[in-house]
Amino acid sequence: MTFPARELLKNWDEQQSAYIAYREERYNAALDVLAMSWGKEFHVVDLACGPGSFSKRLLERFPAVNVTAIDLDPLLLALAKEALSEYQDRIQFFSGDIAAAECFSVITGKPQAVVSSTAIHWLLPEQQVALYRNISNLLDEGGLFMNADHQRFDNRHPRQKQIAQRHDEDTQRNAWTAGVQDWDRWFDTATRYPELAELLDARAAIFADRPTPLPTTVEFQLAALRQAGFAETGTVWQFLDDYVVAGWK
Numbered sequence: 001m002t003f004p005a006r007e008l009l010k011n012w013d014e015q016q017s018a019y020i021a022y023r024e025e026r027y028n029a030a031l032d033v034l035a036m037s038w039g040k041e042f043h044v045v046d047l048a049c050g051p052g053s054f055s056k057r058l059l060e061r062f063p064a065v066n067v068t069a070i071d072l073d074p075l076l077l078a079l080a081k082e083a084l085s086e087y088q089d090r091i092q093f094f095s096g097d098i099a100a101a102e103c104f105s106v107i108t109g110k111p112q113a114v115v116s117s118t119a120i121h122w123l124l125p126e127q128q129v130a131l132y133r134n135i136s137n138l139l140d141e142g143g144l145f146m147n148a149d150h151q152r153f154d155n156r157h158p159r160q161k162q163i164a165q166r167h168d169e170d171t172q173r174n175a176w177t178a179g180v181q182d183w184d185r186w187f188d189t190a191t192r193y194p195e196l197a198e199l200l201d202a203r204a205a206i207f208a209d210r211p212t213p214l215p216t217t218v219e220f221q222l223a224a225l226r227q228a229g230f231a232e233t234g235t236v237w238q239f240l241d242d243y244v245v246a247g248w249k
């Protein structure tokens with residue numbers, strides 16, 4: 001291992017916080033809801049875990065929790081494994097496409113919760129509905145799904161849309177001024193390390209032909225979850241167009 005995994009994860013968290021103004025508060029809200037729902041000991045799946053941001057916070061906050069972490073990006077998955085190696089008996093990593101039902105076949109037992117952050121907007125809306133159906137099938141009654149992600153305002157909400165855009169621009173400008181790496185610079189830095197650089201081509205091939213999905217609204221998310229079999233749905237956290245959307249089976 002030649003790459004400084006924890007430092008790269010720390011830089012990733014800073015980089016992501018430039019795009020998500022209250023990212024830490026958003027995580028804390030989701031963690032509080034998990035604590036209220038399941039106490040201290042449960043099994044949670046982190047979908048599209050990236051370099052391990054949500055998983056790390058789950059493992060730190062809940063010392064008896066087990067995590068299954070899934071992502072499609074070999075580079076970010078390698079980084080997550082190394083950055084969270086101290087938790088190896090409590091976290092299992094799998095490579096998988098969350099848009100495909102097979103990705104759920106690796107999960108053992110019945111998790112009490114499924115979470116995801118800043119990732120599901122990478123899927124087409126119809127793939128999101130199918131994903132929510134697969135998550136619903138995975139959970140027992142009462143099982144919880146939470147998605148922390150942007151849900152954009154459409155033209156029915158022009159003032160909120162404009163304020164959210166301006167707030168995003170300000171947050172990013174402040175971060176870049178303070179020397180935080182943007183998305184491209186973070187990947188440039190990470191891939192200076194040979195083991196990670198080797199995975200860059202695989203990563204590029206995997207994501208090469210993916211269409212860019214149109215943004216979804218929070219109304220779409222709530223309806224999609226209900227359609228997929230969640231009995232109760234709601235937003236457990238919001239700042240402008242950033243939400244934690246929840247569904248209880």
Ligand SMILES: C[S@@+](CC[C@H](N)C(=O)[O-])C[C@H]1O[C@@H](n2cnc3c(N)ncnc32)[C@H](O)[C@@H]1O
Binds near residue numbers: 053117
């Ligand atoms: C912006 S990153 C967020 C990573 C992490 N959850 C976080 O919040 O820091 C988006 C993640 O979604 C993953 N991803 C995108 N599409 C995916 C798919 N179809 N299956 C699995 N992972 C996917 C990417 O590889 C990347 O790790």
